[in-house]
Amino acid sequence: MSTKGKSIYGLILDERNQQKGNSADQQYFYLNHESAGLQYQVKFVDAQKLGIELDYISIKRNQSLEEVAEINEMLSVQAQKIQESVTFLLEDFKLLELDKQNKRAQLRSYPPYADDDAKYYYEIVLDEGNAVHFQRYQFIRQEKRYAKITSQLTAETFERLIDSLSDLLDS
């Protein structure tokens, strides 16, 4: 099992404390980090020892694949892996579309969490087999509008998520 999640979370806490020191009313914090050929980008509202209010995670592998067929094959393998391994967010993932033309796969939590006013879902986009993006969305029924929202995750869940997403690009 990868331990990248733990080290990234450690860096997030450091970054948060450092950036908070620079400006007290900062709305978002960012972590940009590169390790073992992977570029991590995490945007978050706040992070404490026990949990994080996360906006998005974006991970990119420096090497890219050339062959279109190879990329599409890789995307379907990665999508399968997500459906099998990312099962700890209380919402399972389902592959919505594998867009072979644009070399992109889109997974969303299924079924989405719903209350009277809105539906909420996680989305993972796999891009060209060498990048992955994680974000939570809300669909506001009355306004018929989508909005990006934050996810509240425990430190442990966040670390598992980072590990799972990193493993996708490692393989």
Added chain:
Amino acid sequence: MSAAATQADILAIQPEIEAIAASYGLDFFPTIFEMVDYDTMNQLAAYGGFPVRYPHWRFGMEYDQLSKGYRYGLQKIYEMVINTNPCYAYLMKSNPLVDQKLVMAHVYAHCDFFKNNYAFAHTNRKMIDEMANHSIRIRRYIDKVGLEQVESFIDTCLTLENLIDYHSPYIKRHTNGNGTNGAPKPKTVKKLRSKHYMDRYINPPEFLESQRREIESEVQDMPSIPASPERDILFFLMQYAPLDSWQHDILSIIREEAYYFAPQGMTKIMNEGWATYWHSTMMTEKILTPAEVVDYAEHHSGTIANHPGRLNPYRIGVLLFKDIEDRWNKGKFGREYENCDDLRKKRAWDTQAGLGREKIYEVRKMYSDVTFIDTFLTEEFCREHKLFSFAYNRNNKRYEIESREFELIKSRLLQSLTNLGQPFIEVVDANFQNRAELLLQHRYERVELDKNYASDTLTNLQRIWKRPVHIRSFLEEKPVLLSYDGEEFKQKWISDN
């Protein structure tokens, strides 16, 4: 049969006809007449009247069709005039002198219409140069990316060229200057220009990162694109579709040409009616010699002949202009006339107002076909000129008179003219279901979309948008979503809201 007119004949009569046209108050751009043989005329007609166009197979196809039509005696183009300053008009060399006179009088009226009608006010009067420029640009792209690719992209764009907002040149729909109903352009981090080796000093990564963050926090609430439905779909695609620069340029060329030709479609009845009105007035009052009367009458009656089941724009246009002139000359307008219940009195109404000429000049300036028909097509006119609405009878497989009812005839006619008889289609969401899919909306007015056209349009839109495209419409009076995802065409019944 009279002999064909020579160039010398044309040079001799042109100043005379021009002076006559001006004496009636027609106000036209300088007009240059070129005499061409039938083959050149067909080439020019295939090119939409312009001597230089970009290379595309459809021009060849149109030329072939025109040539065969001429050779088999099915059709003949007497003249062609293009909306430029100066106006260029092409006359068929083989026309006898009386026909050339008629055509020249007709052309001056067209030129007057181009210059003065509001619909043409925004058109580029130097379009010959612009078309040549388009041709050069497209030829360069052919050299750069290959004929096959460019031609196939032009084919795709041409199938979408009617997805423009015909009224946008006359209405300010966009308030923020970026052109898409207030939807902001996607912002990107702008780097300062620098040499490669200086880049990290001129554009330090921390600076770019802070810029990116600033933009990101602005777009967090995901404004919908477009902010309000957008009818100029070609413009929308230019703004938001993932196009290469050459594709973007070709799309802009197709759009520009579509807007240039649009006023001609919007004023077909008026423009031809106006030209016919003036050639008949000038010919019968001032130009014709006694020996030419029969030839003229034969030609003119052919122009305004009634074709059963078809609308002849020359006929309806000229009759309406004559009707307007007559009504305004006799004072047959206004509340008093409209409220008069006595049909006999109405028929004999004549206040000697004498405002006919003035009125038709006003109409030629301020109206397009839709408003022209809507305002001036009266029940009396319909009855007098035996206008019917036709429909296809499935039982005997023939077109038959469907109705003599004025309201129905008028609404059918208006329907065929509004938006050039094409359905109203708008882009309503470029991020449908939050998946970068394109959603269009068909404004349903009791006329369904032709499913074959709809599927072809969606296919070509998908080719440009590169993501699934959908259109919301109605089939069998039920709301439906038609979709194309690049592989398969789907139809799904949806709820009304």
